[in-house]
Amino acid sequence: MIFFVVPAYNEELNISRLIKETDSFLKKIKTEYHLIIIDDGSRDKTSDIVRKFSDSLPVTLIGYQPNQGVQEAFRRGFQMALVASKNADVIVTMEADGTADWEILPIFLKKIDEGYDVVVASYYAKGGRVDGTVWHRKVLSRAGNLFTRVFLPIKGVNTYSSFYRIYKPAALRAVLESYGDFYTEKGFSCVVELLYRLHRMGFRIAEVPMVLQGARRVGKSKMKVIQTISGYLRIGARARFKKN
Ligand SMILES: Nc1nc2c(ncn2[C@@H]2O[C@H](COP(=O)(O)OP(=O)(O)O)[C@@H](O)[C@H]2O)c(=O)[nH]1
Numbered sequence: 001m002i003f004f005v006v007p008a009y010n011e012e013l014n015i016s017r018l019i020k021e022t023d024s025f026l027k028k029i030k031t032e033y034h035l036i037i038i039d040d041g042s043r044d045k046t047s048d049i050v051r052k053f054s055d056s057l058p059v060t061l062i063g064y065q066p067n068q069g070v071q072e073a074f075r076r077g078f079q080m081a082l083v084a085s086k087n088a089d090v091i092v093t094m095e096a097d098g099t100a101d102w103e104i105l106p107i108f109l110k111k112i113d114e115g116y117d118v119v120v121a122s123y124y125a126k127g128g129r130v131d132g133t134v135w136h137r138k139v140l141s142r143a144g145n146l147f148t149r150v151f152l153p154i155k156g157v158n159t160y161s162s163f164y165r166i167y168k169p170a171a172l173r174a175v176l177e178s179y180g181d182f183y184t185e186k187g188f189s190c191v192v193e194l195l196y197r198l199h200r201m202g203f204r205i206a207e208v209p210m211v212l213q214g215a216r217r218v219g220k221s222k223m224k225v226i227q228t229i230s231g232y233l234r235i236g237a238r239a240r241f242k243k244n
């Protein structure tokens with residue numbers, strides 16, 4: 001069983017496509033799934049659209065107001081998936097905006113079978129790329145990537161920020177038990193902190209190259225630039241000086 005945990009904030013233009021694509025791909029590979037979508041205080045029709053599908057498909061909406069940031073969405077989604085999952089299941093996170101490449105999912109599953117605990121989609125691995133994004137986002141993303149590789153090195157991993165990942169439930173449970181939470185950071189840098197904690201705990205992490213098709217998303221990016229940069233700096237400083 002694959003549990004999908006997908007944060008969605010004002011994604012009314014993308015969310016029905018995500019649900020339909022999930023259902024058709026999982027049918028194609030004949031795998032059972034449960035799609036958990038976390039609407040974190042959207043001011044559009046995201047929740048209404050998800051609810052329409054949840055009668056006929058294995059789709060669950062977690063919705064609340066007001067917007068708290070992607071860390072709260074992942075936290076609630078992980079908690080639900082961890083309660084429902086057995087150790088043989090897997091948890092996949094992805095963006096709601098339709099930018100995830102479905103062909104990567106079977107490769108994720110293969111890597112889990114090979115014994116990896118976490119696998120991330122990687123734009124900066126050989127064969128990966130970021131397409132169709134404005135230049136200042138590319139520069140920022142590259143700078144963030146360089147920062148993590150220098151200050152938080154993880155062997156064999158070139159991208160720390162992608163939301164598209166697969167986790168063994170036991171790995172997430174172990175982080176929760178050891179640290180009391182998945183991360184301390186708010187916003188997009190929480191996934192960087194989570195990956196680094198998993199690495200510090202000795203879990204095996206692999207990556208799969210991915211071309212990010214920025215043009216597939218409809219609507220604007222929701223990343224908060226200043227919050228994300230300061231998050232990276234704090235994670236780097238903690239890793240360097242406090243060793244956690
Ligand atoms: N639940 C929740 N999801 C968010 C929030 N901000 C962004 N997201 C979701 O996180 C994913 C990545 O956001 P996106 O705007 O595509 O960022 P980008 O790809 O880095 O430009 C999307 O699925 C968004 O809907 C938030 O505050 N709460």
Ligand SMILES: [Mg+2]
Pocket residue numbers: 095097099217
């Ligand atoms: Mg996106």
